[in-house]
Amino acid sequence: MLSFDYARHNAEVRRIWAAFHRGQPERVPVVFNFSRRFWLLTPKLNSRGYTFRDYFEDPDVMMQVQLESNRWVRFSVLQDQEMGLPEKCWPGIHVDFQNSYEAGWFGCPIDYIEGDVPDTQPILQGDKRLLDELEQPDPLTGNLMKRAFEFYQYFEERRGTEDFFGLPIGPTTGPTGTDGPFTIACNLRGTMQLCLDLYEDPEYAHRLLSFVTDGIIARCKAWMNLTGQSYPRENWGFADDSVQLLSEQTYREFVLPYHRRLIQEFAQGPVSIHLCGQVAHLLPILKDDLNIMGFDTGFPVDLGELRRMLGPEVLLRGNVHPEVLRQGPPAKIEDAVRRVLTSGAMLGGRLILCEGNNVAPGTPVENFAIMYQTAQKYGRYS
Secondary structure, eight states, X not given: OOOSOHHHHHHHHHHHHHHHHHTOOSBOOBOOOOOHHHHHTOTTTOTTOOOHHHHHHOHHHHHHHHHHHHHHHHHHOOSSSOOSSOSSOBOOOBOOOGGGHHHHHTTOOEEOOTTSOOEEOOSSSSOGGGGGXXXXXOTTTSTHHHHHHHHHHXXXXXXXXXXXXXXXXXXXXXXXXXXXXXXXXXXXHOHHHHHHHHHHOHHHHHHHHHHHHHHHHHHHHHHHHHTTOOSSBSSEEEEOGGGGGSOHHHHHHHTHHHHHHHHHHXXXXXXXXXXXXXXXXGHHHHHHHHOEEEEEEOTTSOHHHHHHHHOTTSEEEEEEOHHHHHHOOHHHHHHHHHHHHTTTTTTTSOEEEEESSXXXXXXXXXXXXXXXXXXXXXXXXX
């Protein structure tokens, strides 16, 4: 655990974010993106040897892993987030089936992969005509959502009678977002098969994308209603990593209409999107046609190029390579941070620095501090 003044750090973090949101940033904020992959696949932390199967199938394991990993991050990782014990309560447990939750809800079997995150098996890969037999599953009790709903009820019951290190646990959160219609369609059909469908059977591709989008909307609304979230929302975002495979023309024809549908249902202001991969060619379309003003990026894109392409008002998040952050050495981490911050990405004061995108298991805690301290040096606006 870090040995320093948490109260002083937290006061600085509040000041940094307040200035950032006023549009008068003092320096670039630094945050790190942790999924439960980091905890489960880092043996030093996962001393009990829990597997992803344990995590997916045992609510006690899911709850314990989330609470312990949240506590470890708060006491170990130097970043522009509140550190130490929470002021009021711990974040609520998230019903978390990683990136398998949507395809699993549509009926794809889960494949547990040793040493990696689970994946799903496409159910339309062998015979695309099976789409005609698919019905929309119940948003709360269909397929994998049945387990999600049971986990949700279990977490809500436990948090009502338990605390963690003397503090209450916040409300449980559920699968109210989406990894995107094209990505989920790839999960159902198989990526290569769907890409071929775009050219060989475009009518089928549209039917599949429409079916998936209908399901996403129904499920998100049901879980938002369950967890007390209103919609449309001032701040709403989604993902769709697999669109990186598409040209501008193909994206406009096959995916843009379904992204627009989601935004019309859930957003009443500027939208944000998470996109891993080499997606720079699509971002002007997303900004101009869909009013997407926040981009959470992976390591392949050049943030300086994106800033010049998209303008100073767009929020950019990214994008030090996770393996550079994991492996180092310190000089290489410092150089990676410096290159992002001197690329022009800081123009307009709308940059949040993080790894791009998702901290790799086994990343030493010292490397977070190196990245944070380097950003404090090179990320100041005055």
